[in-house]
Amino acid sequence: MTQPRQYWLFKSEPEEYSIDAFAKDKRIHWFGIRNYQARNFLRDTVRVDDRVLFYHSNAEPMAIVGTAKVVKSGYPDHTALDPKAPYYDPKSKPDQPTWYMVDIEFLQKFPEPLTRDQLRDNAGTADMVLLRKGSRLSIQPVTESEWQAVHKLAGVKEK
DNA sequence: GCCAACGTTGGC
DNA sequence: GCCAACGTTGGC
Numbered sequence: 001m002t003q004p005r006q007y008w009l010f011k012s013e014p015e016e017y018s019i020d021a022f023a024k025d026k027r028i029h030w031f032g033i034r035n036y037q038a039r040n041f042l043r044d045t046v047r048v049d050d051r052v053l054f055y056h057s058n059a060e061p062m063a064i065v066g067t068a069k070v071v072k073s074g075y076p077d078h079t080a081l082d083p084k085a086p087y088y089d090p091k092s093k094p095d096q097p098t099w100y101m102v103d104i105e106f107l108q109k110f111p112e113p114l115t116r117d118q119l120r121d122n123a124g125t126a127d128m129v130l131l132r133k134g135s136r137l138s139i140q141p142v143t144e145s146e147w148q149a150v151h152k153l154a155g156v157k158e159k
Numbered sequence: 160g161c162c163a164a165c166g167t168t169g170g171c
Numbered sequence: 172g173c174c175a176a177c178g179t180t181g182g183c
């Protein structure tokens with residue numbers, strides 16, 4: 001029995017990690033998530049072959065800039081266990097890790113960033129979690145129709 | 160740079 | 172277990 005594919009939006013500050021860096025790296029660990037709700041998604045819900053919208057936050061422009069696919073589901077985020085790592089968390093223990101990460105692979109960079117204004121002005125994307133007031137979650141669920149609408153807006157094919 | 164929204168911490 | 176104080180996120 002195959003599970004239906006799920007869709008997500010991952011936020012990244014481009015000064016930290018941009019779509020261009022991702023396009024070069026191709027396959028990366030999505031680490032450093034230190035929020036319990038986002039952690040729960042990474043640990044329990046995100047699965048291999050799920051699709052991801054890559055979003056630039058705190059940036060000019062703030063926009064969905066490309067896509068990725070999940071290639072490894074949740075496993076312990078070892079950067080929480082390394083005292084020298086910036087994401088070190090002394091509460092996380094090797095035998096009982098607090099934080100999780102997934103691996104993702106680059107799919108495509110959109111020809112133009114999809115800005116919040118564009119997403120708001122489009123019926124198919126106006127209700128995205130991303131656009132809700134006070135929405136700070138860095139791992140957000142996206143519906144299949146939103147995923148499709150984003151590609152239509154970007155003028156690209158789904159991968 | 161401001162600040163609203165939200166999450167976490169810690170005193171009680 | 173409550174909740175005030177504090178810290179962070181992230182849009183504007």
